[in-house]
Amino acid sequence: MTGLKLRNVRKSYGAAEVIKGVDLDISPGEFVVFVGPSGCGKSTLLRMIAGLEEISGGDLFIGDNRMNDVDPAQRGIAMVFQSYALYPHMTVRENMGFALRFAKKPKDEIARAVNEAARILELGPLLDRRPKDLSGGQRQRVAIGRAIVRQPDVFLFDEPLSNLDAELRVHMRIEVARLHKELATTIIYVTHDQVEAMTLADKIVVMRAGVVEQVGAPLTLYDDPNNLFVAGFIGSPKMNFLAGVVEQDRVRLPEFGNQSIPLGHLANPPAQGSEVTVGIRPEAFKRGGAAGLELTIEIVEHLGNESFAYARQSGGQMLTLATEDGRGLQPGQRIEARFDPAHVMLFDTSGQRIR
Amino acid sequence: MSRVFAQARSGLVYAGLSLAAFVSIFPFFWMLVGTTNTAPDIIKGKITFGSALFDNITNLFAQVDMVQVFWNSTFLAIVGTVLTLAISSLAGYAFEMFPSKTRERVFAVLLLTLSIPFAAIMVPLFVMMAKLTLINTFTAILLPSIASVFIIFYFRQATKAFPHELRDAAKIDGLKEWQIFLYIYLPVMRSTYAAAIIIVFMANWNNYLWPLIVLQTNENKTLTLVVSSLASSYYPDYGVVMVATVLATLPTIIVFFLLQRRFVEGLTGSVK
Ligand SMILES: Nc1ncnc2c1ncn2[C@@H]1O[C@H](COP(=O)(O)OP(=O)(O)O)[C@@H](O)[C@H]1O
Numbered sequence: 001m002t003g004l005k006l007r008n009v010r011k012s013y014g015a016a017e018v019i020k021g022v023d024l025d026i027s028p029g030e031f032v033v034f035v036g037p038s039g040c041g042k043s044t045l046l047r048m049i050a051g052l053e054e055i056s057g058g059d060l061f062i063g064d065n066r067m068n069d070v071d072p073a074q075r076g077i078a079m080v081f082q083s084y085a086l087y088p089h090m091t092v093r094e095n096m097g098f099a100l101r102f103a104k105k106p107k108d109e110i111a112r113a114v115n116e117a118a119r120i121l122e123l124g125p126l127l128d129r130r131p132k133d134l135s136g137g138q139r140q141r142v143a144i145g146r147a148i149v150r151q152p153d154v155f156l157f158d159e160p161l162s163n164l165d166a167e168l169r170v171h172m173r174i175e176v177a178r179l180h181k182e183l184a185t186t187i188i189y190v191t192h193d194q195v196e197a198m199t200l201a202d203k204i205v206v207m208r209a210g211v212v213e214q215v216g217a218p219l220t221l222y223d224d225p226n227n228l229f230v231a232g233f234i235g236s237p238k239m240n241f242l243a244g245v246v247e248q249d250r251v252r253l254p255e256f257g258n259q260s261i262p263l264g265h266l267a268n269p270p271a272q273g274s275e276v277t278v279g280i281r282p283e284a285f286k287r288g289g290a291a292g293l294e295l296t297i298e299i300v301e302h303l304g305n306e307s308f309a310y311a312r313q314s315g316g317q318m319l320t321l322a323t324e325d326g327r328g329l330q331p332g333q334r335i336e337a338r339f340d341p342a343h344v345m346l347f348d349t350s351g352q353r354i355r
Numbered sequence: 356m357s358r359v360f361a362q363a364r365s366g367l368v369y370a371g372l373s374l375a376a377f378v379s380i381f382p383f384f385w386m387l388v389g390t391t392n393t394a395p396d397i398i399k400g401k402i403t404f405g406s407a408l409f410d411n412i413t414n415l416f417a418q419v420d421m422v423q424v425f426w427n428s429t430f431l432a433i434v435g436t437v438l439t440l441a442i443s444s445l446a447g448y449a450f451e452m453f454p455s456k457t458r459e460r461v462f463a464v465l466l467l468t469l470s471i472p473f474a475a476i477m478v479p480l481f482v483m484m485a486k487l488t489l490i491n492t493f494t495a496i497l498l499p500s501i502a503s504v505f506i507i508f509y510f511r512q513a514t515k516a517f518p519h520e521l522r523d524a525a526k527i528d529g530l531k532e533w534q535i536f537l538y539i540y541l542p543v544m545r546s547t548y549a550a551a552i553i554i555v556f557m558a559n560w561n562n563y564l565w566p567l568i569v570l571q572t573n574e575n576k577t578l579t580l581v582v583s584s585l586a587s588s589y590y591p592d593y594g595v596v597m598v599a600t601v602l603a604t605l606p607t608i609i610v611f612f613l614l615q616r617r618f619v620e621g622l623t624g625s626v627k
């Protein structure tokens with residue numbers, strides 16, 4: 001098993017810097033997910049690891065070897081593309097065996113590798129078909145199979161599930177997770193979908209505009225985000241952000257009729273009078289919390305297992321509340337939304353977390 | 356009411372199409388009939404089959420070294436097509452896969468040259484060939500046609516539909532650029548190539564003006580030159596001319612029918 005090290009890795013297209021110095025350590029066998037909004041540089045970073053884009057600055061180590069200038073085929077990686085990128089003129093079998101055939105491996109070894117991959121992914125009946133005769137999900141499995149056959153040290157996935165419908169996406173997500181269990185190989189997986197990131201990753205790398213915002217285990221990012229961006233990106237529905245002003249151990253909320261909530265226990269509390277952003281997750285509102293906000297419900301959505309209520313105070317900012325016992329909620333209803341002050345997060349004006 | 360109208364409309368459409376079909380098919384029919392008639396009959400406008408086919412064929416082969424002429428045309432058309440496709444598809448691939456500001460400018464200049472008629476560069480080209488002492492050689496025919504701007508443009512456009520991720524996948528599978536071109540691009544783009552083969556082969560086979568100027572001795576003449584010289588003699592034997600014309604038409608028809616399906620695919624976008 002092989003780990004990776006990125007040291008101040010940069011990429012520029014002409015004058016435009018797209019990757020602005022990324023430092024990252026990936027342990028052997030780890031499942032790492034790059035997540036971030038579209039255009040933030042996830043694919044570019046992945047393609048730099050693959051050797052498909054030149055690295056403008058910094059060092060890339062795969063295992064113990066500096067790989068900046070090594071051929072893609074020599075890096076011990078295999079990649080699965082969003083468009084699957086199966087060779088249309090070859091059968092599934094030929095597609096999967098192509099790299100080995102090209103490397104002049106003996107025929108029986110190729111056959112064994114292809115059959116083994118076909119077994120893992122249940123592709124047996126499809127081996128003699130061409131890509132155009134396969135469904136999207138099947139193509140994706142073949143693309144993964146092609147990667148497996150090469151027995152890489154590191155798997156690279158670039159939004160592999162984005163072209164599938166919702167149901168198939170969930171199914172394939174589980175397949176990928178199972179695959180990682182079975183092969184125990186290092187995987188780097190790019191997605192813009194935070195649910196995919198949360199469910200698959202050992203470690204999530206949240207990126208924005210070519211910069212790594214935070215690296216951590218999924219629940220760490222959920223419970224303890226470093227900044228507004230990560231707090232807003234991880235979690236669905238999105239965290240509520242309320243403008244506030246610090247006044248005597250409490251935060252006054254001008255948008256909510258100047259109600260205030262307790263500041264909570266902070267190692268470095270903000271100065272009196274400073275402006276802060278208060279973050280409360282929709283699911284943090286629970287009966288019996290020690291703090292509360294008086295709100296009027298405007299819209300209610302029932303999903304069956306849980307309900308979302310959109311509430312505010314007299315024309316102010318709208319809050320999202322998620323609750324499992326919200327079937328009785330009605331639009332127009334006045335409520336006292338209770339929550340545990342320990343679950344409130346504070347961010348300073350630059351978006352950094354106040355701890 | 357509207358049904359009558361629709362019927363009248365489709366009647367008109369069919370009448371129009373029939374007329375167009377007649378106009379395009381009748382000359383072929385006349386050509387075939389002509390091969391079986393004597394020159395006087397043809398001039399009289401006889402459009403039924405006659406019995407002079409054998410005489411016409413014998414006369415043609417007596418007047419012209421048809422084997423040599425046919426070989427000349429075939430050689431030029433096939434070698435020209437292969438070279439043109441090889442060079443121009445490589446160029447189209449490169450323009451699309453390795454874009455840069457400079458290359459875009461070069462490409463724009465290339466496109467501009469499309470608007471220069473051949474007649475305008477004929478004389479300088481001839482002088483150039485003369486200086487290279489290539490007059491009356493096949494090289495003089497092949498050389499100027501190999502880098503076809505139109506075919507480069509055609510391949511560049513077609514390459515836009517070639518998925519770039521295929522190239523990336525091939526790189527990861529260990530292929531060098533030329534191997535990607537040969538083992539991935541070429542087979543994936545075969546419809547594009549088929550359409551280009553038809554276009555280039557026909558253009559080469561029917562090429563007239565430039566061979567007329569450059570090829571000067573009889574043993575180098577091509578079929579188009581022979582047909583035209585037969586037809587423009589003082590007393591043209593139209594039966595013989597028609598036999599030569601049929602021979603001149605056959606190869607393009609064969610090539611077209613062999614590649615017809617791919618031709619249509621190639622023009623409508625080949626990557627699937
Ligand atoms: N070849 C290129 N030339 C110039 N800019 C590029 C090129 N490829 C990508 N970019 C830019 O790099 C940024 C990151 O792109 P990408 O890595 O594809 O984002 P993501 O995968 O996160 O959606 C984008 O702003 C994109 O416009």
Ligand SMILES: [Mg+2]
Pocket residue numbers: 042043044159
């Ligand atoms: Mg991307």
